[in-house]
Amino acid sequence: MPSIHLALGLLLSLLVMNAQARDYAFSDAHFHYVDFFQESEGIKALLEKMDESNIDHIMFSGIPVAKKWHENEPQRPRYYAGDDAAAYWYSATDFIILRALEHLTPDQRKRFHPFLSGFNPNDKNADAHIRRLLEMNPGVWKGLGEVFTRHDDLTALISGDVPRANNEAMYRIYALAEEFDLPVMVHSNITSKRERMPLYLEEIEDPLRYFPNVRFIWAHAGTSMELHRHQEKLEFLFDTVKRMLETYPNLYIDLSWTVLDPYLLNKDGEANAQWVKLVTDYPDRFMLGSDVVGSFKNMDKYLDAFIPFLDALPEEVAHKVARDNFLAVLPSEKEQD
Template identity: 70%
Template sequence: MPNRRPIPWLLALSAMLACSVQAREYRYSDAHLHYVDFFQESAGMDELLEKMAQNNVDHVMFSGIPVAKKWDEDEPKRPRYYAGDDANAYWYSATDVFIAAAYKRLPAEQRKRFHPFLSGFNPNDKNADAHIRRMLELDPGLWQGIGEVFTRHDDLTALIHGRAPRANNEALARVYHLAAEYDLPVMLHSNITSKREREPIYLEEIEAPLRNHPHVRFIWAHAGTSAEIHRHQEKLDYLLATLERMLDQYPNLYIDLSWTMLRPYLLDENGKPDEKWVQLVSSYPERFMLGSDVVGRFASLGEYMKGFDPFLDALPEEVAHKVARDNFLSVLPRRVQAELDR
C-alpha cells in the first residue's frame, strides 16, 4: 500500500470539528426536579436560584413529592430517606401548597423559569381528578403539568398504604382525561420491571395510557428504570429496542433521561457515549429531555446536568441543544409556550 501523506485541508477540517465539539456550551432545562424531599423539606429557593445561575439552568420542572415518609413510633432514629427504615409513607397533598407558595414568592421576572407540576394526590383514588380540578381552579394558570406521579416505584410502592398504584388504573384514566382538557403534560414514574424479574413485566401498565390517551403528552421518568433495578440487574438489555418501538408507535411519548439513564445506558463504563443510544436520540430529536431528579437539595444540580455533556457532544449540535433545553419547554401547555415566545 502506498504511503499516503495527510491532506492539509482535511486535517484542518478535523481540527475545526474537534474544536467545535469541545467549544459547545449548553443551556439546560431540568425536566425533573423536586423542590422538597420525602419529609417535605427543602434547602430553599435561594440555593436553587444560585445553582441554576451557576450552571446555565434556564428552566426547571418545579414539583413536590406526592408522599411523606413517616418517622414511626418504633424507630429510634429519624430516617433520612424513604428507604431508611421499614416505616410507611403516605400520600401528602400539602406538597402542592408548598410548591405554589414558593412559586408565588418568586420575583415576576423569575417565574417564567419555573414550571409547577401538581403531584399531591393518591393515584388509586377515583376522586383524584376532582381534587386536581379544585387545585387548578384555586390557582388559575399556575399549574403547567401533572407529576411526578408515583406508580411502580421500587420499595416505595410497598411502603405506601393501600394497593400498589398502576399507571393504567381507572383513577388515573380520569386524571389523564383532565390533563387533556387542560392541555397539561403528565410525568409518570412507572418501573418497567421489578428488581428481580429480567423481563418487562410492567410494560403494559405504561403502554395502555399511551395507547388510550393519544391527546396526552406523557413523560416517562427514567424510561422505566431505577437505581434499585440496576443494583440487582445492572442493565436492562431490552430497554433500547423497547424504547425504539414505543417512540415509533406512540407520538405522545417523551423520555426523561434523568440520572439513572446516564449509566449504564448513555455512557459506557469508560464514560464514552454509547453509539446505539446516540443513534436512537438522534432519530427522535424532539422526544428526549434531561433531568437531575434532585430531591429538596440542590448542591449537585450542576453535576447532574453537566454529567450529560459527553453524551450531548456526541449528538448533532442542533439535536443536543433540543435535548438539553428546548424539548422540555415544547411539552408545556401551549399558553405557556406562547408566553415564553414573547
C-alpha cells in the first residue's frame, strides 16, 4: 500500500508540474531566408517549420553578401569560412525576399516582417538605393538589416573596406531609418578575437548616441562563436550591456544563440541569475532569434534552447522576450494577432 500511495503522489506531482508548465509562442527576431550562396529550402518548407515550432512571426531577411566560388578552389565552399575566397555585396538578396512573399496568402503574409539588407554599408550611395526600394514597395519593408559591420573573419573576406557601424555611409542610412521609422539590426562585434576588452564598442555606441530616435537591435549583443572560440567568455559583456541599456533607451538586444551559452545559462544548463535580473529589469528590450541561414530544420532547436532561461523569468516577461518584444519594435505593427 505505501508504494501505491507513493506512486499516486508522484503522479499527482507530475500532473501539477505539467499544469504549471508554460507554453511559448515565438517570434524569430533574427532569421535569414537564404544562405551565403543566396540559396534557400523555400517558403513552403519555412511555413511548415514555423507551424510545427510555434513560431508565430518572423524577421524575414536575406543575406547582404554572397560567397564567391573562386577559380582556384577545386570544391565549392559550404560556408563563407570554407576557404579564403572573397564575399561581395549582393543587392539581389532583397528581390529574393520579395519573390518569396508573392507565394504567401494574405493571412500567411501577416506573420512575415521583411527587413531590407542588400546594400553596401561603406557606400554613401546606399541610402539612395534603400530609399528607392522603400518607395517601390511602400509598406512592405519593416526594418533594415542584418547589417554586417564587424563580423569575425567575414569582415576580412568581404571585398572592399572594413565596414563600421559608425561610418558616414551608415549615418546616412540611420537618418533614412529615422525618416521611415524603421528599426535597424546591426552585427557589430564588441571586440576582436584576442583583445579582452570592448575594443570596438564605440562603433555601436556612437550611433546610439547620435540617433536617439532610431531603434537599434544589436545582433548577438556583440558576441559571436568565433570570439568564444578564442576567449571562451567575454567577462566584460554583462557590465557593458547593462550600462548601455541604462544609457540608451533606443537599444534592443538580440539574444540569438551565441548569447545563450556561456552567458544566459551556466554549465549545468541553469539560468544565470545576473542575466535573469537584467532581462527582468528591462523587460521590453530583449528578443530571441534562430539566426539560421537558408536551412530551417534547426529553428525549433535554437529557440527551444532558451526555454530554461525563459522559465526563470517572470511569466509576463518571458512571453515578451519570446514573442512580443520583436513585434513591438516594428514600425506599424504594435499590435499583432
